[in-house]
Amino acid sequence: MHAPDFSLKNKLALITGSTQGLGYAIACAYAASGATVIINGRDAERINRAVTSIQNAGYPAQGWAQDIGHLDDQASAFASLVEQVGVPDILVNNVGIRIRKSLAVSSFDDITTMIQVNLVAAIGLSKLAAQAMADRRPSGGRIISLTSIAxxxxxxxxxxxxxxKLGLQGLVHSLAVEFGPYGITSNGIAPGTFATESNRELANDPVKGPVVVGRNPLGRWAQPDEITGAAVFLASPCASYVNGHTLVVDGGFSVTF
Ligand SMILES: NC(=O)c1ccc[n+]([C@@H]2O[C@H](COP(=O)([O-])OP(=O)(O)OC[C@H]3O[C@@H](n4cnc5c(N)ncnc54)[C@H](OP(=O)(O)O)[C@@H]3O)[C@@H](O)[C@H]2O)c1
Incomplete structure (x- = not known):
């Protein structure tokens, strides 16, 4: 008889967009669960701050300054990361941007930026990571993508x-099917409404803020830490047979009407 194994000991985890918000919360939880974490973002100072704070808590962390939306140098940047720190055992596709506009007022640039950063970049990075994980078979790997109830x-x-985000959901499935035979699982996490920095304005809006809370069966915003249970579970040995699944973490928001 033994307790379920949620340990990430000896794992190397790359979490994209992890200088703040859900990515940072996931990185901290992975570090505390035994993984060496790679903090990613576009700003060296912000990366350094996040890395230092994890290291000061007694856990190993490294930084990777790379704009995930830059597709031209994605392959070379990933190759030099692998050369420096090794092939990640866990990739979390967490980077996400949101330009809140109706289609009528969205420029072509708004549209392509959103698709490129939120979707194409994740496809490209997942392809690189999954191939690198597959090449060192039989150790396998985990890819976790932050989709959304949106x-x-x-x-x-x-x-x-x-x-x-629906496209990213398709990626979760495609990766699960193509790379499952290599022992690599692909799963999604669909967050609901989390009180991260990117939602501060909406959360503090006197009209829209209460509407969001009022629609949620739990009657509140989630704190960033509340994503970590799902993220650790999907990366851990406990989830060894979970593949192609998306875990909704929304307090029940998406099942009300
Ligand atoms: N918060 C929610 O309620 C919610 C709900 C549903 C889904 N999600 C999804 O969950 C993920 C995280 O959300 P969040 O609210 O935590 O986001 P956030 O607070 O806006 O943080 C985004 C992180 O990504 C980094 N980043 C942004 N663009 C980047 C790029 N091109 N390359 C590298 N790093 C980049 C930012 O760092 P730098 O600025 O330092 O580069 C930051 O660390 C996103 O995919 C989002 O769509 C969130």
Missing amino acids: GQLARPGDAVYPVA
Whole structure:
């Protein structure tokens, strides 16, 4: 008889977009669960701050300054990361941006930026990581993508984000099917409404903030730490047979009407 194994001991985890918000919370939880974490973002100072704070808590962390949306140098940047620190055992596709606009007022640039950063970049990085994980068979790997309940639920004034997130959901499935034979699992986490920095304005809006809370069966925003149970579970030995699944973490928001 033994307790379920949630340990990430000896694992190397790359979490994209992890200088703040959900990515940072996931990185801290992975570090505390035994993984060496790679903090990613576009700003060296912010990366350094996050790395230092994890190291000061007594855990190993490294930084990777790379704009995930830059596709031209994605392959070379990933190759030099692997050369420096090794092939990640866990990739978390966490980077996400949201330009809240209706289609009518979205420029072509708004649309392509959203699709490129939220979707194409994740496809490209997952391809690189999955191939590198597969090449060192039989150790396998884990790919976890942060989708959104907005991949299933559309709202006026926010047209392209749901398209990108539903596309990411497709990536979760494609990776699961193609790389499952190599022992690599692919799963999604679909967050609901988390009180991260990117949602501060909405959370503090005297009209829209209470509407969001009022629609949620738990009657509140989630704190960033509340994503970590799902993220650790999907990366851990406990989830060894979970593949192609998306775990919704939304307090029940998406099952009300
Ligand atoms: N918060 C929610 O309620 C919610 C709900 C549903 C889904 N999600 C999804 O969950 C993920 C995280 O959300 P969040 O609210 O924690 O986001 P956030 O607070 O905006 O943080 C985004 C992180 O990504 C980094 N980043 C942004 N663009 C980048 C790029 N091109 N290359 C590298 N790093 C980049 C930012 O760092 P730098 O600025 O330092 O580069 C930051 O660390 C996103 O995919 C989001 O769509 C969130």
